[in-house]
Amino acid sequence: MLWQIGVCHPMIVMPIAYIVRAAETADIESIAAVNIQSWKETYPGIMPAQRIDGMNMESCAKHWQANIAGASYVLVAEVNGSIVGFASGGDNYQYQDCETGLGNTCDCELGALYLLQQYHGRGIGKALFQQFTMQMRREQRNTMIVWVAEKNKSTGFYAAIGGELVDRKILIVCSEPIPVLGYRYTL
Numbered sequence: 001m002l003w004q005i006g007v008c009h010p011m012i013v014m015p016i017a018y019i020v021r022a023a024e025t026a027d028i029e030s031i032a033a034v035n036i037q038s039w040k041e042t043y044p045g046i047m048p049a050q051r052i053d054g055m056n057m058e059s060c061a062k063h064w065q066a067n068i069a070g071a072s073y074v075l076v077a078e079v080n081g082s083i084v085g086f087a088s089g090g091d092n093y094q095y096q097d098c099e100t101g102l103g104n105t106c107d108c109e110l111g112a113l114y115l116l117q118q119y120h121g122r123g124i125g126k127a128l129f130q131q132f133t134m135q136m137r138r139e140q141r142n143t144m145i146v147w148v149a150e151k152n153k154s155t156g157f158y159a160a161i162g163g164e165l166v167d168r169k170i171l172i173v174c175s176e177p178i179p180v181l182g183y184r185y186t187l
Contacts, residue, residue: 023074030083032060038114048174085115087128103167103182107141150179158183
């Protein structure tokens, strides 16, 4: 990025070396740290401050320990040996009160894809997405849903990589209604 008169102009994004791999139990604390930092970078003005401020390493690490040990498929992205992003999902959960119900017909769900903001626009999120969908295809899954907060800028990312907007629901977070969009993918 080049700066000119106080304005940031994206010119050339330098390539960066990264790897995407299956998560291991040794990654739990790093995944939790990325999860918390990503929420702080992404969700102000979208999710209630109470929810963002209430995130902590202990509960987040327990959540990811259960995901890695359970039925979820979890991937991490590393740059220079540090985890900078992750993707997680598996079976599709059935949600009530969706506008069309089409999200519930998918075989699987990408439940989380988070990447530290400084690594956006470098292909790492797309690589996580592609590796996740390859695994779902290996498991004979044919369709996938991704739920994204309507005000989240990443809705553009999910549309750009082929997501079809098929559903909408209201997620209640700390008693506040959060509109969420469902993007479907054919795998």
